[in-house]
Amino acid sequence: MPELPEVEVVRAGLEPAVTRALITSVDVLDARSLKRHPAASGVFVDLLEGRRILAATRRGKFLWFPLDNDTALVTHLGMSGQMLLRSPGTDDRLTRIRIGIESPDHGELLVNFVDQRIFGGMAVDTLLPTPDGRPGGFSGAAQGPARVPSQVAHIARDPLDEAFDDAGFLERLGRKGTGVKRALLDQTLISGIGNIYADEALWAAKIHYEQPASSLSKRRAGLLLAEVRAVLEKALAEGGTSFDAQYVNVNGASGYFAHSLNAYGRQGQPCPRCGTPLRREKFMNRSSHFCPRCQRRR
Numbered sequence: 001m002p003e004l005p006e007v008e009v010v011r012a013g014l015e016p017a018v019t020r021a022l023i024t025s026v027d028v029l030d031a032r033s034l035k036r037h038p039a040a041s042g043v044f045v046d047l048l049e050g051r052r053i054l055a056a057t058r059r060g061k062f063l064w065f066p067l068d069n070d071t072a073l074v075t076h077l078g079m080s081g082q083m084l085l086r087s088p089g090t091d092d093r094l095t096r097i098r099i100g101i102e103s104p105d106h107g108e109l110l111v112n113f114v115d116q117r118i119f120g121g122m123a124v125d126t127l128l129p130t131p132d133g134r135p136g137g138f139s140g141a142a143q144g145p146a147r148v149p150s151q152v153a154h155i156a157r158d159p160l161d162e163a164f165d166d167a168g169f170l171e172r173l174g175r176k177g178t179g180v181k182r183a184l185l186d187q188t189l190i191s192g193i194g195n196i197y198a199d200e201a202l203w204a205a206k207i208h209y210e211q212p213a214s215s216l217s218k219r220r221a222g223l224l225l226a227e228v229r230a231v232l233e234k235a236l237a238e239g240g241t242s243f244d245a246q247y248v249n250v251n252g253a254s255g256y257f258a259h260s261l262n263a264y265g266r267q268g269q270p271c272p273r274c275g276t277p278l279r280r281e282k283f284m285n286r287s288s289h290f291c292p293r294c295q296r297r298r
Helices: 004-018 044-048 166-173 180-184 195-205 218-237
Strands: 022-028 057-059 062-066 071-076 081-086 095-103 107-115 121-129 147-149 279-283 286-290
Touching: 004 057, 004 062, 004 081, 004 095, 004 107, 004 218, 022 044, 044 121, 062 147, 071 081, 166 218, 180 195, 195 218, 195 286
Parallel strands: none
Antiparallel strands: 022 095, 057 062, 062 071, 071 121, 081 107, 095 107, 121 147, 279 286
């Protein structure tokens, strides 16, 4: 599943084209991609055509595009979703929703929502005030409004958000009796982190994935948060992690952070720090990758 860096790469790629763009057409080619759209809010196509997009915003793994009527087009990429910018008349295999826009800077374009496994989707949603009065999510250089879609309101801010509360996060983390990796994957505690970047941050901080979060000292918990930020920022700089053709930017290009991974997917290979063979163990219907020497459970 795309994690924060992959979603931010998509947001940043869309932002110049969609900001202030007029939605001229909407074609729903597969209604299954509207499973997140509440029927009570109205017909998806009618709610979008003729509206103007004000920005491209992200919180964790969620993308949304505020519209000029206090609603937003909310997008979640799921396991295999892509948003591709195309010239008019260009289609992509497995396009589920096609949105035509007229950009003031780039002219007529298509935004194709492509999704192989159809776990992602789009919806038009209402915007709610943020409890802290800060912008709802990351919107690039511009300060976004202090509003967030109702579908995203329960998601915690992510660690690259300027409004992320470090002290509040560390305090809540210290009350978690679960393993620290399970806590990092809890999107109501901290958003945007998935299996790949949890393993990488825990390796960097020398913390075992099953170490109870409540057992971490303030210093080690602070170090872990710093390593989470560092690995996310490095992955973002390298365009995200692409293991196959599903993880691409808006132009269809792959990221190359997979070449920089220290733990994830490297089971049996020597730890880059101490040389001990890395291990892979089952964890929550997925796997954890770690160094048994550097990351001993205390």
